[in-house]
Amino acid sequence: MSGEIRKADPNYRRKVKLAAVMGLVLLAALYAVGREVLPSVERWIVAVPGQEAERARLVLVPAAVLAALPLLFFAAYFMRLAGRVFESGCFPPPGVRVLRDVEVLKGEAAARRGRLLRLFAVLLITAGVVLVAAVWLIISRL
DSSP: OOOOEEOOOHHHHHHHHHHHHHHHHHHHHHHHHHHHHHHHHHHHHTSSTTOHHHHHHHHHHHHHHHHHHHHHHHHHHHHHHHHHHHHHTEESOTTOOOSSOEEOEETHHHHHHHHHHHHHHHHHHHHHHHHHHHHHHHHHTO
8 A cells, every 4th residue: 555645526526426416317307208108119019910029129129228338338437447557557547536535556456456347347248238138038039
């Protein structure tokens, strides 16, 4: 441990809080819209006998891909952050703003964090791929 402390950025903290609130508002709006639209989508899917599977695929596969996109976005972010950790040899790497005061890790401790970030990124990618594949598999069996 180096004893070096990376100070929190209060402006960044405010931006993160605002983004979190805006995300929650967006999720609430999507939920409300979804509750209104879902019955119409269900009626459309079953409107033509014999085409239910095709129509369900047209709705559910793009929805699964859209649901997987944030996972892939965060995976890319964590993979990039891990790369910066390995390049700089410290965690958090230089230039990264932090929400609270943190001790800067160097050497093996930083490398361990970098490996954990990469593992988390791989898990997020796997979750996104499994989500889309599971939806595709379920729809293909209809």
